Amino acid sequence: MTASITRRPRPLRSRLAAAGAITAVGALLLTGCGDQTAGAEDSGEKKETAAPLAGKLPKKYQDSGVVKVGSDIAYPPVEFKDKDGRTVGLDVDLAAALGEQLGVELKFENGTFDTLLGGLRSKRYDIAMSAMTDTKARQEGLDSETGKKVGQGVDFVDYFTAGVSVYTNKGKDQGIKTWQDLCGKKIVVQRGTVSHDLAKAESKKCEKGEIKMETFDNDQQAQTRLRSGGADAGSSDFPVAAYAVKTSGGGDHFELVGEQVEAAPYGIAISKSNPELRDAIKAALDAIIENGEYQKIVEKWGVEDGAVTEAVVNGGK
Structure with a gap:
């Protein structure tokens, strides 16, 4: 990813x-x-x-x-x-x-x-x-x-x-629109995914503090951590992020921010x-x-x- x-x-x-x-x-x-x-x-x-x-x-x-x-x-x-x-x-x-x-x-x-x-x-x-x-x-x-x-x-x-998407708790996007907006913030991702790789790559480009990362065995654990306030944003493949936004809490928990990036097979x-x-x-x-x-x-x-x-x-x- x-x-x-x-x-x-x-x-x-x-x-x-x-x-x-x-x-x-x-x-x-x-x-x-x-x-x-x-x-x-x-x-x-x-x-x-x-x-x-x-x-x-x-x-x-x-x-x-x-x-x-x-x-x-x-x-x-x-x-x-x-x-x-x-x-x-x-x-x-x-x-x-x-x-x-x-x-x-x-x-x-x-x-x-x-x-x-x-x-x-x-x-x-x-x-x-x-x-x-x-x-x-x-x-x-x-x-x-x-x-x-x-x-x-x-x-x-x-x-x-x-592609890969970023999502936040609903109503708390903190102005995040691009990966560089995550510099100095914390993101939750599933371990070993393209979202994880992308977070590491983008963190190296930061000028105002690296992107902090917390990784999990699966995406649902990452979503739970974000929902509890343990991070500023999450990232996963677009279909997964979109499904979470639509279904979690009946659509009340999350929102997508910015564009999906790096479309790949x-x-x-x-x-x-x-x-x-x-x-x-x-x-x-x-x-x-x-x-x-x-x-x-x-x-x-x-x-x-x-x-x-x-x-x-x-x-x-």
């Missing part, structure tokens, strides 16, 4: 797809394998399954029927727990649509944001999907601040675009050693964009301004 205060984000767009099983037998086959036929007719003709891209997956996923997704499930509206404890959100709906194309379940597993790429490297997860900004540093396994190598890089399949992170899975995910994303399911999902969550028109591999800078 990145810096230039006046830049406006690029226009955006979105995706999603689903199809039904042809027969009860076909439905059972769907969950366990990637066979692209549901069986033969008496005439010898083959039927197509409801998972048109199943054959693109590596065989181990076809056999298991599951792709494990690492995600920080505390980032509404992208992924979060609803009042009944169910995992919901933009990423969750998109993952379900991708799974329909591929004939597998994309199963979400919760983790803190700054541990997701490590979990991907250790093969705890097959992919990471968590409002993660595709950056060159992450592609190359570099520390975003020092540029030093910190691990194996990853590939991204880019599926959305979002969200990417699904995949190990560089797994290009076949990467290509299958890309094909599935293109399919749901083309059939209109993607657009339905982004509209459902009110984030159509961030939609993309095609899947791109490693489009981040």
